Amino acid sequence: MASEKRDERWDWDSPRCRAQLDEIFFRQHDYIQTGSQDHRDFWAFFERFQRFKARKELSGSKDNKNEDPNSSKSRKSGSLDLGLPKEYDARYRINISVNTKDVEDKMQGCGHRQRQTSSGPGKQEITDCRLALLHFLDFCQRQGFNKLAKLRQEQRSLPIFVYRDRIVELVKANPVVVVAGDTGCGKSTQVPQYLLASGFNYIACTQPRRIACISLAKRVSFESLNQYGSKVGYQIRFETTRTLATKLLFLTEGLLLRQIQKDSLLDQYQVLIVDEVHERHLHCDFLLGVLRALISSRSDLRLVLMSATINIKLFSEYFRGAPVLQVPGRLFPIQVIYQPIPPEEQVSRLEKLDPRPYLRVLQGIDQRYLPEERGDVLLFLSGVAEISTVLEACQAYATHTQRWIVLALHSTLSLAQQDKVFDISPTGVRKCIISTNIAETSVTIDGVRFVVDSGKVKEMSFDPKAKMQRLQEFWISRASSEQRKGRAGRTGPGVCYRLYAESDYDAFAPYPVPEIHRVALDSLVLQMKSMDLGDPCSFSFIDPPSASSIQTALTYLRDQGALDASGELTTIGRLLASLPVDVVIGKMLVLGSLFNLVEPVLTVAAALTVQSPFLRSAQHNPDCATARQPLHSNQGDPFTLLNTFNAWVQVKGERGGGSRKWCRRRGLEEQRLYEMVNLRRQFKELLKSHGLLEEQGTGVVTPEERKRRRERLTERHQLHQIKREHDLQEGSRRKVLRLEEGTEDTSGSDDETSGKKGKDKKADGQSVDIQEVKFKLRHNVDQLQEVASASQDLPSRQQALLKLVLCRGLYPQLSLPDEHNATRKDSEQIFHTRNKQGVVIHPTSVFASDPEVLHVPDQEGSQPGADKGQSSRHQLLAFVTLLETNKPYVSNCVRVPALQALLLVANCLDSNGNCTRLVADGWLELCLSDGERTLGVISSALELRAEWERLLQAQLSKHRPSGRDLERLSDRLVRFLLYTEVNYSVRRLTGLQAQNLYVGPQRDPDPSDALALRSVFRGVEPKPDPIKGGLRVSSYFTYNCLSDPTDLYSECLRTFWTCPFCALYMPFTPLERMQHQAACKPPEEIAAQEAEAECESEKAVKPSSSSLTRLYHCDICNKDLTLTSTEILKHKRQHTVAS
Amino acid sequence: METRVEGGAIFTCETCSLSTPFTYFGQKPPNTRAIVLLEESYVLKDPFSPDREKFIVLGSSCTVCSKVVCVGTECSLFYTRRFCLPCVRENLDQFPQQIQVELAKKKAPLHT
């Protein structure tokens, strides 16, 4: 038979045969195209379909025979004849047809002619294929529709759904509406959609957390059937998906505040939704205050506050009795069991936590519940140390019982480790997640049935006196306690074990302390200043912070130079307020932009803004420590970060995705480096947009460059394709955890290659490193590499300058090594800040492992016979954070030469009469052996600062200073930093000494002092200081105001000395020596060494020995005078000042 | 009748009240070349696919009572043409055995 013959040749599995059918059904413009995912799916479906058909034919033929539909049964009388076909065919169930007649005809024509040689598809094959295609299309339709129907069903089953119309009505009728609903009611995803569907456009919805912005935008765009459009977007500090088409935008509270700074009426929005107001974050409280004022000037604006059902009245009343809509949550019943910790297992502050009470809960669960009954445990502890203690004990128990997988969850874990908590445990095994309060609101884990609540939380508080953050353990509030409990009832009835007594619970505070009462308000106050909100103390916050805490912030901002003495924003302050970064980071960026240090400063600023890429867990891994070693810089942690980033960029340039492994070897969280590179770019754009950085001019494009651009374009195209495919596959199913998960040491080892089994390998090889793809899409790796290699091995001069920039940025965050550190153990090195004595270096800092570089070198530099502690090598440590946990720790430190740094950055420098004693900022005392040289050094410092300030102001007012001036300044600064050789000792003043520092205003200050100073410090007008006494030489330097205990002994300090000019040999004090030398010098040298010569003039008030006077004729006033050479100078100066 | 629909038009099933926007009404969804629908349908560009031409048929009118129904198996079935389930039950004897068995498995809807 002909058909048999054809069957021999026709092979459904042959790619050639399939290709022939592809030409009929899956052409380039067809619904399904050859090569697409759908096309692959079709052929897979086809095979299943053929098998199904074959089975059906075997078993079903009998039934079909018997069945003679309808014929035997009589139709109900009176009913309408539908005229349905007599014989059932599944084909009739499909509402789609595929019309390929045109192609078939063509193929048939060909086929006819070439019948003998070709094995083209016959009618039967085409029919078979078409039928399969129809069923496939039908199958796809069902899948799509079901997905849509399921989505709609889920939306309708949310508790908030029935309030849909009510919410829209309320928002239309009221400027402010409060929607209060508990976890699971659906307010965050649904309310924006309801408003969007009811015709509101341009809706902004704020979130306290960046991650929530991204996930909500994703979810809501899916739910509103716009996942491939940009109707719903998000905007966070690092990135945005917002386009002109965006109608609903999720953004952080901080970002909305920044938008208000630029667009004070927020005209771009019709509706503002502020979500999670009950969490009372600093930005949110402030935002509410700003919006409260805003709604009065924009009557068309609609404001929706969304909150948990906590303290709703507070918000409603703050907005003049705004209507409240309360939505019940969707929680299953939860049984609460109070299981207070017995006294013998309770711990004092310094002891390790006793894990036994927690273990008992796990044991109890094992006894009471069958292993087959699913349900995971979520255990809340206060901090990382507590977690590791309990984790260890629980893991031992898990190994023993083989019924548990124990995982930790806190923010210092790597993202991959954090992600594990979402994976599923195998049957018969429970997950036990031991978490900080991160799982209370930020992270939601499904499948939790048991909650174990320690009742404790570690919370940041701010100590304004020590100007220090403090991380302390507290009892949680009743609201937090309920929130934790609620985590047990999300997917079914649950149990909550509270490891405290019910009476404890009753004694808890009702709500957590709002952030505004716990943190430093520097950034807030700066922002308020820049928004012209008047006196921060009188701003009507929902719950105003204490006046003292605002005062501390004002003082601090003044110290940092962001505010002037009258509390107004300085030029730099205004700029800092517009940068979305901490004030210290902003200062670094601005200062760095002045010198040729932009690239390293951008990197350091970015690195100090994101979490450290160095994983804590890898610190004790010797392999990681060794691999990290070359990255370390004993200049300070910012330099280590800089090295790390630069090395990473090189690896990215050379090996692309190989950087993942490189990072793992070194215990680095690569995600942080990606954040750094993104943030760095954003900083660069910020500087450009503020005119602080020149746009790179695009000069003539060489053919080579053009070629490179073309190549890059092609590459980008491919990368976009990869990203798209990745995005399509995203949301794949969760992995199943292995029983040994968590018990092995996963930190830093190559677990990815060693742990994976064979079957995972293929999938792993295929998986793209999407971060790498995004990285390549965002950044020009060549350019980055260039920049990185340029700042990789900074010459020591550049390094010194960079340190100065960092130090000035970080000022006044300075600390002084204790003078006895050299004799102490490495672990017992202590430091003093202005407000806090005895701080220690955080173990993550490079100085914790290498403290010797901070010690004053023995002998070296100090002259024989010099006082103990005298050296020219004293150093200070500038630091980014001071945080007290169990001890006060400084972290992210950089070391700087003490005298030079203080002279160049301190806000307040005071000296005694002969400049042998300097006090910086009222707390650091420097005793210098050579007052003469000191004065010279001070004089240079003053000049350098004036020039630095001049160029900075020019830069800030967008008149970029000339390259030559900048070059000269940086050159002089470097020389000052590296080659100032003055011996001194440095110590922290005691409280009593700091109080009795100044001589106080003198009734009758000697006018000649001022004259003398005027000649030493060119262009200044010294004035008596009305508070300290002495003379104010500049805004930060006051001369001779220190009450000087050494004055009493100055007579005894004379030593024999020979003048190099006149060979006079007699006892001199240092000042007399300076005086004599200046007078004795030949005139040409006087001009050359003005500064030194003028040093003596401060003592000119004292009657000078007549041997030093000489006759002098002044050409200007035409008089003969008998004067010392200093007096001559003074006299001459008088004329120049007058003219 | 054939319409390409601009944003805002809503399809609502009269049986289950499933409600969602639709982008096209008719038998020939845009950009689908060989594909023809056998009934005038409410069609939505497939929101779950990035491809522009992919579509989902949401529903159509029952050829007996003209009610607009979705294609969900709880609301209607297609057997050479669209029937809402009440109309199928009404005329069950005219449908083949397979469909009768299928319907029997489904519990009768609670009447509204």
Ligand SMILES: [Zn+2]
């Ligand atoms: Zn329906």
Ligand SMILES: [Zn+2]
């Ligand atoms: Zn009907």
